[in-house]
Amino acid sequence: MSETTLQVRIWRGGSADVGGTFQTYDVPRRDSQTVLDVVTHVQRAIDPTLSYRYACRVGMCGSCAMTVNGKARWTCRTHVSRVIGDDGALEIAPLANLPVVKDLATDMRPFFDKWAAARGRFQGAQTRLDDFARVSPDSPERRAANAGIECIGCGVCYGSCDVVQWRPEFLGPAALNRAWTLVNDVRDTDRRERLRAVAGDAGCHSCHTQGSCTERCPKGIAPTLGIAGLKRTVGRAAAKGEL
Amino acid sequence: MTMRRNDFRARNHPAWWAFWLHRVSGLLLALFLPVHFTLLAQALHGTAALNGLLRLTDSALLKVAEWGLVTLLALHLTGGVRLLLIEFGPASGLRKNWIAGGVGVALAVGLAFALSLLA
Ligand code: SF4
Ligand code: SF4
Ligand code: FES
Numbered sequence: 001m002s003e004t005t006l007q008v009r010i011w012r013g014g015s016a017d018v019g020g021t022f023q024t025y026d027v028p029r030r031d032s033q034t035v036l037d038v039v040t041h042v043q044r045a046i047d048p049t050l051s052y053r054y055a056c057r058v059g060m061c062g063s064c065a066m067t068v069n070g071k072a073r074w075t076c077r078t079h080v081s082r083v084i085g086d087d088g089a090l091e092i093a094p095l096a097n098l099p100v101v102k103d104l105a106t107d108m109r110p111f112f113d114k115w116a117a118a119r120g121r122f123q124g125a126q127t128r129l130d131d132f133a134r135v136s137p138d139s140p141e142r143r144a145a146n147a148g149i150e151c152i153g154c155g156v157c158y159g160s161c162d163v164v165q166w167r168p169e170f171l172g173p174a175a176l177n178r179a180w181t182l183v184n185d186v187r188d189t190d191r192r193e194r195l196r197a198v199a200g201d202a203g204c205h206s207c208h209t210q211g212s213c214t215e216r217c218p219k220g221i222a223p224t225l226g227i228a229g230l231k232r233t234v235g236r237a238a239a240k241g242e243l
Numbered sequence: 244m245t246m247r248r249n250d251f252r253a254r255n256h257p258a259w260w261a262f263w264l265h266r267v268s269g270l271l272l273a274l275f276l277p278v279h280f281t282l283l284a285q286a287l288h289g290t291a292a293l294n295g296l297l298r299l300t301d302s303a304l305l306k307v308a309e310w311g312l313v314t315l316l317a318l319h320l321t322g323g324v325r326l327l328l329i330e331f332g333p334a335s336g337l338r339k340n341w342i343a344g345g346v347g348v349a350l351a352v353g354l355a356f357a358l359s360l361l362a
Binding site: 011015016017018067069070071072093094095096097098099100106144147159160162165208209210211212214215222224225228229231232 | 250252254329330
């Protein structure tokens with residue numbers, strides 16, 4: 001490709017209230033360049049103090065999410081050519097709705113604490129000495145679990161959700177998607193406690209079905225639909241007095 | 244440590260606009276309802292009082308307002324059906340076809356109402 005140069009605006013410092021701001025860098029444009037490649041170039045060739053996070057570079061670990069031209073994205077699998085503006089603009093900021101540690105790195109603790117609060121951990125009754133559980137791939141439960149199981153915990157949905165911004169205690173799309181996946185895991189024994197955990201004000205009923213999570217999830221998961229499933233299941237359980 | 248907040252770029256997608264339309268049409272309808280009921284309540288004070296008020300509705304401005312109301316109602320209704328489908332229907336994405344269809348139907352209803360006003 002030609003020797004063109006990208007002008008990239010990258011967030012530096014903490015959040016805006018402690019003086020964080022965008023700085024512009026010139027980065028050589030390359031073929032098949034990802035947004036993560038751009039950030040890595042800046043750190044390796046221009047300013048080694050730039051902080052950001054990544055691990056796998058192939059869309060598996062979920063650590064590289066940032067806000068690219070205003071939208072949350074996984075940066076290792078986002079090609080520059082797909083997101084760059086007509087004017088060639090590229091703006092890279094930390095994920096929204098999470099505390100900024102420094103530059104492009106956010107503190108993911110609130111995000112994962114909410115997974116724990118939504119009882120996102122599998123709880124089974126069997127041991128490794130027992131035989132495999134047999135779950136038909138065609139059963140409705142297995143299908144519903146399949147729909148959400150590929151989540152990589154990147155936080156893109158969380159950083160896109162208005163309700164997370166409006167109500168900081170809201171568990172958020174990823175934790176609720178995880179809860180819904182486990183509610184549909186027929187081996188799991190923690191169903192009742194989990195439904196209780198997601199039934200409150202911070203849970204599924206706070207979702208306004210804006211669909212930003214579903215629109216942005218890089219894995220094509222639809223947390224909006226999982227949350228709708230939780231609303232139905234919680235409602236039914238409450239009506240039966242099971243909660 | 245505080246957080247970054249999203250701007251319009253993060254919200255600029257069909258499902259978010261559908262949410263916005265539903266919220267705004269709902270709020271406007273909620274504002275209108277007290278007026279509507281006050282008017283209806285006039286019927287309790289006899290036909291003269293009601294007729295006096297109803298004559299007001301002949302004015303052009305109120306006609307436009309009525310057209311707006313009907314359109315808002317149609318928008319809110321189709322948007323509501325979409326939400327019910329997402330929440331209770333078989334899983335099928337964000338049902339963006341309903342957003343487009345709903346807006347189309349609502350505008351058509353509004354136009355039909357406008358035509359009937361002119362007739
Ligand atoms: S659908 Fe619900 S959880 Fe997802 S972004 Fe919208 S409000 Fe948040
Ligand atoms: S649901 Fe999607 S966007 Fe949200 S954390 Fe999981 S993979 Fe990321
Ligand atoms: S670096 Fe692992 S998902 Fe992007």
